[in-house]
Amino acid sequence: MSNQPPPLKNKSRVEEAESPQVSEQSSEFKCQQCGAKLTYAPGTSSLKCGYCDFSNKIPESEEDIEELDFHHHLQKMQSKEVLQEKLFIHCTSCGAESTSEADVVAQNCPFCDSEIVTSAKSKKYLKPRSLLPFKITKKLAKQSYRDWINGLWFDPNALKKKAKLDVAVSGVYVPHWTYDADTLSYYVGQRGIHYYVSETRTRTNSDGKTETYTTQVRKTRWYPAAGTVTNDFDDVLIVASNSLPRKYTQELEPWDLHNLKPYNDDYLSGFKAESYQVNLEQGFELAKDVMDDEIRQSVRRHIGGDEQRIFSVKTQHSNISFKHILLPVWLSAYRYKEKIYRFLVNARTGEVQGERPWSWVKITIASILGLAIIGGGIYLIHINQ
Numbered sequence: 001m002s003n004q005p006p007p008l009k010n011k012s013r014v015e016e017a018e019s020p021q022v023s024e025q026s027s028e029f030k031c032q033q034c035g036a037k038l039t040y041a042p043g044t045s046s047l048k049c050g051y052c053d054f055s056n057k058i059p060e061s062e063e064d065i066e067e068l069d070f071h072h073h074l075q076k077m078q079s080k081e082v083l084q085e086k087l088f089i090h091c092t093s094c095g096a097e098s099t100s101e102a103d104v105v106a107q108n109c110p111f112c113d114s115e116i117v118t119s120a121k122s123k124k125y126l127k128p129r130s131l132l133p134f135k136i137t138k139k140l141a142k143q144s145y146r147d148w149i150n151g152l153w154f155d156p157n158a159l160k161k162k163a164k165l166d167v168a169v170s171g172v173y174v175p176h177w178t179y180d181a182d183t184l185s186y187y188v189g190q191r192g193i194h195y196y197v198s199e200t201r202t203r204t205n206s207d208g209k210t211e212t213y214t215t216q217v218r219k220t221r222w223y224p225a226a227g228t229v230t231n232d233f234d235d236v237l238i239v240a241s242n243s244l245p246r247k248y249t250q251e252l253e254p255w256d257l258h259n260l261k262p263y264n265d266d267y268l269s270g271f272k273a274e275s276y277q278v279n280l281e282q283g284f285e286l287a288k289d290v291m292d293d294e295i296r297q298s299v300r301r302h303i304g305g306d307e308q309r310i311f312s313v314k315t316q317h318s319n320i321s322f323k324h325i326l327l328p329v330w331l332s333a334y335r336y337k338e339k340i341y342r343f344l345v346n347a348r349t350g351e352v353q354g355e356r357p358w359s360w361v362k363i364t365i366a367s368i369l370g371l372a373i374i375g376g377g378i379y380l381i382h383i384n385q
Helices: 070-078 136-149 246-251 279-302 360-382
Strands: 038-040 046-049 056-057 083-090 095-100 106-108 115-117 123-127 170-204 210-239 307-336 337-346 352-355
Touching: 038 210, 070 279, 070 307, 115 210, 136 307, 170 279, 210 246, 210 307, 246 337, 246 352, 279 307, 279 337
Parallel strands: none
Antiparallel strands: 038 046, 046 056, 083 095, 083 123, 106 115, 170 210, 170 307, 307 337, 337 352
C-alpha cells in the first residue's frame, strides 16, 4: 500500500518557487571551550558539547507564535518574499529531502537507512516559524524500539534475530501545517423518526407445533431536512511529509502544540529537518477533508431525529490562517527479507508506532484454535441443554 497521499488535481503555485538555487553553508555551533560542534540536548533549553560537556543556554524568544493569513502568503510566495534557502539531500530510495551540511558527501537516509552518496543542493522553501524541541532522549528511543520489537505478537520467528536490536536511531524534525478556518455549510438531507407497529407471525415450537405470536417491529418515517451549520476550526494538523507512512505519523498524535517555541536554528543542531513535500495549498486540501468529517457530524446533530440521511453539503471556508511547524520524531529503519520497515517515536510523549511483518502461519493457527474453542463451547452448551 502506498504511503503517498492522493494526487491533487490543481498544481500548486507554490511549487514554482521551489527550484534549486546556489548552495549555502549550514549553521554550525562551536563549543567555546574546545571548538567541537555543539548539539541540542533533548529535554533541555541548551546546546551541549559531547567532548567537554560544556553547555550553552539557548536564549528564550519573546516572539509571538502567530497564525499567518493563508491567501496573503500564497500571493507573497509567488514573489519569493517569504522563502528561505537551505541545503538538502535527496534520497532516491524513498524520496525524502532532509537537511545536510555542506562538507558531508556520504550518509544514510534517516527515513529508510539507504546509503546516500551525493552533494547537498540548495532549495528555497517556506521557513517554519515554530517547533517543538526534542524531549525524549535517543537512549529512551532505542529502548522503546527494543521493547517494541520484543513485544510483537504474530511476528515471524526469525524477526527478532534479523532485526538488529541496536539499530541506529535518527532524530528528525518532520514538517507539518496547522490550519484555522471558519466554515459555513449548506446541507440537504432527511430526518428519520422511528415508530413501532404490531405484527403477527408464526413459529415452530419445541414440540414441532406451529404457534402464532405478536411482536413489535420498528419502522422509520423520513422527512425532508435542509439548513446551515457553522464550525470554527483551530490547529487542524496535517503532516507535510510523504516519506513516512501517513497512517503511523497520524497515530503519533496528540502533540502538545501549546508548548510550541519560536523557530531557532539552535534546536536543529545535531538533528535533521525534512523539507515539506506537501505544500501549503495541498495541505489545506487535506485539512478540508479532516474538517469535512466534523462538519458532517454537525449536520447530523442539526438534522436531529433518530436517523439522518445527508444528500449534499456545500461548505464555504473563511478567515483561513496557517502555521508551518516542525515536530520531533525519532526514526529507525530495519530490514527483513529485503523489505524496509520504519519505526517512529513521538519525541515529546514517547508514543511508539511502527511497521512490522506478520506471520500468516501463526495467525492461521491462532484462528483455527479460536474457532475450535468457540465450537467446543457451543457443543458443551448444547450437551448441557
